[in-house]
Amino acid sequence: MxxxxxxxxxxxxxxxxxxxxxxxxxxxxxxxxxxxxxxxxxxxxxxxxxxxxxxxxxxxxxTRDEMRRTFEGDVSGLTGLRCLVLIGQDEGILGRWSSTLSKYDETSLFMPAKGSHKSSWVVLIRKTCLLLLRSVAESPHGPNASNHLRILNALLSPEVAKKHLGPGTDFTQSLIQYLLGHEYYSLIARSISAIPLEDKASSSSLPTLVQLVVYPLKTFPSTSSQYSEAILSLFFSIFTIPLVPNRLPIPSLTHLSANLPLKDLHLLEPSLSRFSTLGSDARAHLLANVLMFVPPRYSALPDSCLSAYLRLLTTLFEGLPAHALQPSDQINQTNIWTQIADMDEDDLPNQTRVRVVSNFELASPLPRPQLDTRTYKRLAVLPTLTHIKALLAVAQKRSFLAFVTFILSLNKIWPMSKDHTLSAILINSKNGIVKELYRGYVRGTKLGKDEYPDALTEFANASAWPPILLLCDLYTQALRTMDDDEFFGKLQSTSAPRNPLTLDEVSALSRRLINIAFPLYWNEEQFVQVKGMIPHLQYSWDLVRDSMTKCVLAIHARDSRKPFVPPTHWHVGSQLDMRAFIEAAIFEEQQITNNHQTTLPSNSRLLSTISPCLNILNNIPFAIPFDSRIYIYRSFIHSDMFANGREDSFLWRRTHRNNIQVRRGHVAQDGFDKLGNSNLKGPIEISFIDQFGQAEAGIDGGGVFKEFFTSLCKEVFDTDRGLWLANQKNELYPNPHAYATESYSLSWYRFIGRIVGKAMYEGILIDVAFAGFFLSKWLRRESLLDDLASLDPDLYKGLIYLKHYPGNPEDLSLSFTVADEEFGVTKTIDLKPNGSNIPVTRENRHEYILLMSHYRLSKQIRKQSDAFFEGLSEMIDQRWVRMFNQQELQLVLGGTDAPIDLDDLRKHTNYGGVYDDNEETIVKFWKVVNTFNHEQRRSLLRFVTSCSRPPLLGFKELVPNFSIRDSGDEQRLPSSSTCVNLLKLPRYKSGHILRDKLLKAINSGAGFDLS
CATH class of the missing domain: 1.20.5 (Single alpha-helices involved in coiled-coils or other helix-helix interfaces)
Structure with a gap:
């Protein structure tokens, strides 16, 4: 075992x-x-x-096989219907059932609804309808689709149900309500989308599908929730199909258009937020389809429906990136307004220092939609003059606030056409909308009053933001072509356009805009925390700030040329400790100077991110008093000198000089050849070579650079040399002639820019006046129509005549061209593409005026100006220049036109030789000069310093100081060494002789003496 x-x-x-x-x-x-x-x-x-x-x-x-056998035994009966529903989505069973019932008439279809099993049949038939809809959506071209649609058309038609079941029955409502709850419109949309556009004429399904779209709108009363849900689903599903009008045969399109519930669009308003969930493509298609059906019926829309429609469009714009509704090949094309700006985005004067992100921008923006060219073409209707005109006609009196919000959103999503849109509004409202906005929607709100400083962040004032934003945009646009007679109300004709606001209103508005813009720059962090302040708008606080800034800049520019408010009107000194502001601005500029090479980019917008002080100085500089800005400007230069190794010691200046020899009679050419690419930020010692080739001896106290500079300016700014022209006020601007754009001439403009920059850098005043429109280019600001008066008075008068012409402008036979004559040959240039074939009309004459002004003021001298600014910017940072307007910049260049303060001059005068302040000749000198009139004092100052205007901050800023030294016997006339601001004054025995000799010297042009 x-x-x-x-x-x-x-x-x-x-x-x-x-x-x-x-x-x-x-x-x-x-x-x-x-x-x-x-x-x-x-x-x-x-x-x-x-x-x-x-x-x-x-x-x-x-079981299924058993139900199929049972179904085959009773295809048209209730038992067969029950088996069909239990089997579910089986195309064979559905096809057998629909083909069988299609052979019978409608009476047989509705027969079960009259028997004892009516309730069972109703439950089964609505489930069957859902199965049929799903089958058609899966295969609209399938062999059973036509039978399915025939059955659906009969069951869902209110007229057919009423015919067979009698009036008062709720069968159709119950059936459609069930289907609406089970993606009724989504299934129909899938069916329509699956049919190719080229098959629309041959498709037998499309007419029935359109009938199915309309049935819910005929079934429910307009007061029911089902009706509201049907409208919402219709827009959400059917109208988001690409090219709906192109997909339907003409009879079906007509039927759909006639039955659209446009009079009930207000029912969409409570559910508008649901449209925010749509993707970018769906939004664009919905916009394009709506624009096909709604605009022709604007005048028939009730007020509430028009408002809802505008808010729908605004909602669809939200989240879309700028230019999203334009073809890609058009985005980079420049229009009139980008031409007029004539500058890089980063150089705009009102760019903000940091993006303030609102709650609308917290979510990632939607991607750019990918659309058919036909969709883009339909969307292009939005900003057209015809569309804006039609919309304005009905909305201005009935749905104004919704219209305001819509325009702001449209301008943001379609920036390329923003100015066209604004011009269309101004033209068709005859500027009345500006007055309406200010007096009816801005002036009376807390945002429109200075006594409510906290109103900016109060949510209760949210609805007041859109009107003030559109007011700023419109008034800025109006000022572009508003001449001074219009602005100041001096026009005699009652039919001519006028300033829509009184001067008192302009004053109040500009003051309010400053008080809004300033805290948006100064206390930016406070606004970062505030969200949801601007309803229905995808507007961040920096966009709000930019809109305010552009408007207040335009008003300030007008006041700078022809003042209508006191200078203190623009200041915010009461809100600032000015001493602390100046110290902070200087410190922040030093931080930029110290870190520029290592951490800070050259982009001007990013450079200003470290400081609210610099942000204010670069965007609304006039908020700070002019004297404070001059002090800051000179401090910036001193900081830059220190950063570049400039020291004040005499030894350092002597050892770091750039020694240049210049021939008498060839000052400009030698300066161009020898200083063209040298570092001008360091000291320069000029040695003059006489006609015999010998170096001249002279008093320089740091070189005779100033004499060289004075002689150089006389040569390069001489209009006979061909680089510069002078207007009627003897103000200079670059020559627009073609030879001035050649490379050699442009090199000269760059050199002159460097020399002017050197003078500004060293504080040397130059006795040259530049035209205002050219100075505006230094600031990268737009030249306006009124600037043309200083360049070409005849053209200016002609454009003003065209603007106010009461008849049809086409009678004048103008086109978008300009004639230029050079070397006796006249050349015609298009102001816009195909301009010679575009007549000037009532609608586009403002565009013509702006294009013509822009061509004369900017385009003709673009290359010359760019070369000049290239040289200037090597010496003077663009940000420093932006602290001033044109008039102030001229003062920085050449000093103030204010009367000469003799006490200040005497206080900062140095003496040499036997002279001192108490010497007898000096006492006589000051007594004599005190009897001079204004022009004589200016002549004396020019005689000694080469410039007739005193420095902006007083004679302490004159470099070197005004000086007097004894010179020879009294038989000689006084002479001067302008390079060192030295007056060489003989010791005259009497005040009478001194006066006569001094006046003779300063009026005869006697001047520089090397002895």
């Missing part, structure tokens, strides 16, 4: 393996056995589940 005793006997390991190793092996074996048992259990459970599933499949198959 078998014995198991030996297996039970304990096995003893005599091989010398340690007990630790044996324990590890035992544990591993135990783990392996446990894992094997778990795997066996898992396999057994899976086998059980698989067997159960297989039994279920077999049972379902058997």
């Amino acid at each position: 078998f014995s198991f005793e030996s297996e039970r006997r304990r096995k003893i390991n005599l091989g010398g393996v340690s007990s630790a190793a044996t324990s590890t092996e035992v544990l591993g074996q135990a783990k392996a056995i446990r894992l094997e048992r778990l795997e066996q259990k898992r396999r057994q459970e899976n086998a059980t589940r698989l067997q159960a599933w297989w039994r279920g499949v077999n049972e379902a198959r058997r």
